[in-house]
Amino acid sequence: MHIDARQLNDHSVIEGDICIVGAGAAGISMAMDWIGTPYKVILLEGGGFDYDERVQDLYAGKLSGQKYYPLKSCRLHYFGGTTGHWAGFCSPLDEIDFMKRDWVPYSGWPIHRKDLDPFYAKTQSILELGPYEYDMAYWQKQHEGLEPLPFDQNVVYNKMWQFSPPTRFGTKYKDTIVKAKNIHLYTYANVVDINANENVSSITSVTAKNYTGKQYTIRAKHFVFACCSIQNARILLAANKQASKGLGNDHDQVGRYFMEHLEIISAELWLAESSPLKLYSWDFTTKRPRAELAIQAKTQEEFKILNGTVSFSPLEAARKRKPIIEVWQSDDPRKNGENLFKNFNKKYTPEELEQMKKATSRAYQLFTRIEQAPNPNSRVTLDTEKDSLGMPRAMLHWELTPFEKRSIRKIYELLGLQAGKAGIGRVKLFDYLQDENDTSWPSFTGGGWHHMGTTRMADDPKQGVVDANCTVHGISNLHMTGGSCFTTAGAPNPTLTVVALTLRLSDHLKKVMGGKSIG
Numbered sequence: 287m288h289i290d291a292r293q294l295n296d297h298s299v300i301e302g303d304i305c306i307v308g309a310g311a312a313g314i315s316m317a318m319d320w321i322g323t324p325y326k327v328i329l330l331e332g333g334g335f336d337y338d339e340r341v342q343d344l345y346a347g348k349l350s351g352q353k354y355y356p357l358k359s360c361r362l363h364y365f366g367g368t369t370g371h372w373a374g375f376c377s378p379l380d381e382i383d384f385m386k387r388d389w390v391p392y393s394g395w396p397i398h399r400k401d402l403d404p405f406y407a408k409t410q411s412i413l414e415l416g417p418y419e420y421d422m423a424y425w426q427k428q429h430e431g432l433e434p435l436p437f438d439q440n441v442v443y444n445k446m447w448q449f450s451p452p453t454r455f456g457t458k459y460k461d462t463i464v465k466a467k468n469i470h471l472y473t474y475a476n477v478v479d480i481n482a483n484e485n486v487s488s489i490t491s492v493t494a495k496n497y498t499g500k501q502y503t504i505r506a507k508h509f510v511f512a513c514c515s516i517q518n519a520r521i522l523l524a525a526n527k528q529a530s531k532g533l534g535n536d537h538d539q540v541g542r543y544f545m546e547h548l549e550i551i552s553a554e555l556w557l558a559e560s561s562p563l564k565l566y567s568w569d570f571t572t573k574r575p576r577a578e579l580a581i582q583a584k585t586q587e588e589f590k591i592l593n594g595t596v597s598f599s600p601l602e603a604a605r606k607r608k609p610i611i612e613v614w615q616s617d618d619p620r621k622n623g624e625n626l627f628k629n630f631n632k633k634y635t636p637e638e639l640e641q642m643k644k645a646t647s648r649a650y651q652l653f654t655r656i657e658q659a660p661n662p663n664s665r666v667t668l669d670t671e672k673d674s675l676g677m678p679r680a681m682l683h684w685e686l687t688p689f690e691k692r693s694i695r696k697i698y699e700l701l702g703l704q705a706g707k708a709g710i711g712r713v714k715l716f717d718y719l720q721d722e723n724d725t726s727w728p729s730f731t732g733g734g735w736h737h738m739g740t741t742r743m744a745d746d747p748k749q750g751v752v753d754a755n756c757t758v759h760g761i762s763n764l765h766m767t768g769g770s771c772f773t774t775a776g777a778p779n780p781t782l783t784v785v786a787l788t789l790r791l792s793d794h795l796k797k798v799m800g801g802k803s804i805g
């Protein structure tokens with residue numbers, strides 16, 4: 287059922303078994319997982335069903351460090367969350383992404399890929415993807431002509447991506463949520479504070495507000511924050527009346543290790559003979575899976591590099607695109623969305639579009655998507671300035687290190703060697719990668735709008751904010767979910783993992799609840 291909180295009386299008290307804060311990919315997936323259970327689930331969403339400038343403005347905040355997208359517009363603040371803008375690229379993290387790698391500081395999740403596998407499989411249908419199959423051989427049987435480049439598979443392999451339509455959670459799942467009897471969705475219920483018991487070992491309630499000036503108290507047995515990385519950290523830090531540094535922040539971990547995927551054009555591939563590179567090309571009509579080149583775990587270890595992938599665009603078309611970091615600079619996310627669409631589609635002549643469809647070319651631009659190494663100085667903190675609901679605004683300091691750049695360079699050196707050995711052509715590194723002593727980043731350096739870290743998962747409370755079950759260390763009924771819990775970022779876009787991790791938490795909470803509802 288749906289309740290617009292603006293219509294409630296001031297100081298209303300709402301009670302349920304589970305309270306989920308945030309109705310984006312994570313929050314909606316979690317709520318749907320509880321439909322038909324004996325539990326009363328409260329789903330609190332800060333916005334309404336549509337874009338509302340007054341709500342979106344609550345996301346505005348300051349930036350420092352590496353140039354980034356405006357905080358106000360890089361996430362959407364209404365029902366469905368940022369899936370209103372996402373592009374639908376999906377692939378699971380690799381086994382190595384979960385491992386402690388002695389060459390990657392602060393790496394090592396307390397869980398493994400196999401712990402997420404059953405939940406990845408469940409996520410496929412939520413994101414309207416195909417079967418849980420990311421093996422190239424499987425997809426070669428489904429589609430003709432998906433020939434890999436003749437590279438040594440012990441060094442470079444083909445990592446598959448599937449494409450969601452993309453699922454817009456706000457429209458696709460609105461009816462499911464609203465019609466579910468035990469899901470109580472409150473829109474315009476923006477959580478601004480968290481209230482704990484006396485010794486701050488469990489949460490008693492949260493406080494929500496909206497621009498009518500009313501405020502509400504929500505009580506539950508368990509609280510799950512699914513507001514994405516920047517807001518998850520902001521809320522914990524701002525809840526500082528009982529714990530002066532913020533909840534879950536005894537060891538100064540909340541907000542730290544903010545991670546993005548570096549997405550950056552890096553090289554050109556000049557083939558001896560023209561080829562459509564069908565396995566690696568985007569199919570506009572069927573949106574079938576495609577591959578990106580990835581470096582094998584053993585080779586990553588040998589050269590002590592981060593995990594990253596390489597995708598291909600026909601060079602002529604790619605050269606006409608503006609860098610995404612330039613295109614997405616408005617405070618209005620809708621305007622940025624339009625600019626992005628134009629950048630990718632509008633500038634081409636029909637002949638060029640036809641060529642892109644066939645993607646037959648001798649020359650390709652190579653695009654890197656690479657994990658950012660966990661870095662405690664790359665972080666979300668609170669500003670002294672407050673938003674219209676009285677909450678301190680978020681500040682983001684995005685900081686890269688020379689490690690990311692060295693890794694990108696090495697990936698292309700390896701590809702260049704492979705291309706030479708196979709005699710298929712040459713890889714030409716961009717100027718910014720030529721000098722190995724140059725640690726600066728070019729003006730077109732960008733991120734994938736993938737927010738991770740900030741409430742990272744670690745067994746040791748001194749190394750992270752949540753434990754292996756996404757529960758905040760020391761606070762038994764406070765759980766965080768989504769990208770904020772990622773210990774490391776891996777190379778793939780995060781939403782598949784965001785939802786899988788959320789379903790794993792959901793499964794855990796069902797066991798913890800043991801069938802006892804407040805009703």
Ligand SMILES: Cc1cc2nc3c(=O)[nH]c(=O)nc-3n(C[C@H](O)[C@H](O)[C@H](O)COP(=O)(O)OP(=O)(O)OC[C@H]3O[C@@H](n4cnc5c(N)ncnc54)[C@H](O)[C@@H]3O)c2cc1C
Nearest residue numbers: 308310311312332363364367368373374375477768779781
């Ligand atoms: C342009 C763009 C393209 C992208 N493309 C891809 C892609 O191809 N593949 C991919 O995997 N990912 C992609 N992403 C990232 C993807 O959108 C996110 O990973 C995903 O939306 C995260 O889901 P979430 O539920 O954690 O956060 P969100 O979807 O942001 O949802 C958070 C929800 O919490 C609500 N909320 C926030 N604060 C509060 C509060 N205090 N009280 C109550 N509610 C609150 C918000 O209104 C929102 O509904 C893209 C993002 C952008 C911007």
